Amino acid sequence: MEYFLGVHCSVSGGLENAFDEANGLGIDVMQVFTRNQRQWNAKPISEEEQNTFLNTWKSSKIKVAFSHCSYLINLAAESDETREKSIAALTLEVERCTQLGLSYCILHPGAAGSQTENTAIEKIADGLRQVLEKTSDSKVMILLENTAGQGSSVGGPFENLKLISELTQSNRIGYCFDTCHAFAAGFDIRTTKGCEETFAAFNNILGLENLKAFHLNDSKGDLGSHLDRHEHIGKGKLGLEPFRYIMRNFPLIPKVIETEKSDELDRENLELLKSLI
Ligand SMILES: [Zn+2]
Ligand SMILES: [Zn+2]
Numbered sequence: 082m083e084y085f086l087g088v089h090c091s092v093s094g095g096l097e098n099a100f101d102e103a104n105g106l107g108i109d110v111m112q113v114f115t116r117n118q119r120q121w122n123a124k125p126i127s128e129e130e131q132n133t134f135l136n137t138w139k140s141s142k143i144k145v146a147f148s149h150c151s152y153l154i155n156l157a158a159e160s161d162e163t164r165e166k167s168i169a170a171l172t173l174e175v176e177r178c179t180q181l182g183l184s185y186c187i188l189h190p191g192a193a194g195s196q197t198e199n200t201a202i203e204k205i206a207d208g209l210r211q212v213l214e215k216t217s218d219s220k221v222m223i224l225l226e227n228t229a230g231q232g233s234s235v236g237g238p239f240e241n242l243k244l245i246s247e248l249t250q251s252n253r254i255g256y257c258f259d260t261c262h263a264f265a266a267g268f269d270i271r272t273t274k275g276c277e278e279t280f281a282a283f284n285n286i287l288g289l290e291n292l293k294a295f296h297l298n299d300s301k302g303d304l305g306s307h308l309d310r311h312e313h314i315g316k317g318k319l320g321l322e323p324f325r326y327i328m329r330n331f332p333l334i335p336k337v338i339e340t341e342k343s344d345e346l347d348r349e350n351l352e353l354l355k356s357l358i
Contacts, residue, residue, distance in 0.1 A: 084355055085145065085335045086328075087111045088347050096130060096181065097137040099146075106347060109144045110335040112187070115177040118151045121166055123173065131180050138182065145335040147185035147224075147294060150174050156208030157191035157201035157235060164208065167191075171212045171223070179219040185293055187224045187257045190236040190245060201235050206248030213251050224257040224293050229265035229302070229309040237266035237307070239286040246287075256287055259296035259339075260323050261312070267305040271319060276326040295336040297324060297354065313340050314350045325357040332358075 087108035090099035096115065103111045116123035126134075138146070154171055158164040171188065178186050191208075193201035209223060225245060230237025235245075246254045260270065269275040283289060299317030302308025315321045327336070338350050 083109055083144065084358075085110050085333055086351060086354060087143075087335070087337050088351070089113070089149070089337055089339050089342075091342075095133070096126070097133045100137045100141040100143065103143050104141055105344070106351065107142070108351065109142050110337060111143055111146050112149055112337045112339075113146065113183075114151075115148045115174065115181065115183070116151065118149070119153065121151075121153060121170060123177070126177055126180050134181050145184055146181075147183050147187060147335070148174065148178050148181075150186050150188045152189070154188065155191045156205040157193055157196065158204075159194045159196060164204065168208050168211050171208070172215050175212060175216040175219055175221050175223065178221040179216070183221065185222050185224045185255065185257075187226050187294065187296075189228055189234065190225050190241065191234070193233040193235060195233075198235060198241070201233075202241060202244050203248065205235065206245050209245070209249045209251070209254065213249070213253055220253075222253045222255050222293065224255045226257040226259055226296070227262050227266065228259075229262040229307050230267070231265075231307045231309050237262075239283060243286050246291075255291045255293040257294040257296060258283070258292060259298060260319060260327070261296070261298035261300040261302075261317075262309060264300045264304055264319055264323075265302045265306050265308050269304055270323040270326075271304075272322055273326055276323055276330075280330075292331075292334060295327060295331065295334060297327065297336050297338050298340055299324075311340050313346060314338065314353050321353075321357060324354055328354055328357045
């Protein structure tokens, strides 16, 4: 059976190693970092690395793979230098995803710092337009991830994401819905009714057809706490209902867990999620 469910896989020791982990877990979706996510610089992907990755993929069960962008990227950065570096790093990430055949790169929209939210949103959209223009030959989509709304981060309310994509005007922008972030941002998805309301709002504001991926994480923080702290599935403040709802209502949208990693814990989380269908 196809679950369109997986985990964030490690590329330690070589990008193709992610498939070993994926095969071991029997998953059909994976997320990777294509580079060290805490450094600006990345060694280019050689043709050999690219071929090894693509060939290893062929002999795996992975149907959809995507990347998560570096945490350093902030398209809204106040410092021109950081913003330029961010635009360059995101451009490079889209290029790396193109080389590796990854469908999406998932991006935290950005943080306003001492700027107004509107200024931040305009800068994010302008940055995205530059990146999309520089990579206009690529089919890779950039998925804006909803955030917990921690600090000055943009992207807690769906309206933030809507404004960014309206200003960006590209069919290569989509969304990733993170359950932990949504709850921490104030969406009460603990009940079926809460899920129905949240996804109805998502559909009204962003359009469900643009929802391309899920991050399935339980939450250590309370409703509206703005805390971005992931917990194992069913072990946090969310309980199982939102995961049951998503597993049943969005069977074909790729989902990955981003919970604290170990082979055993990943297996437990995956089995639990599958059992909810
Ligand atoms: Zn996430
Ligand atoms: Zn998170």
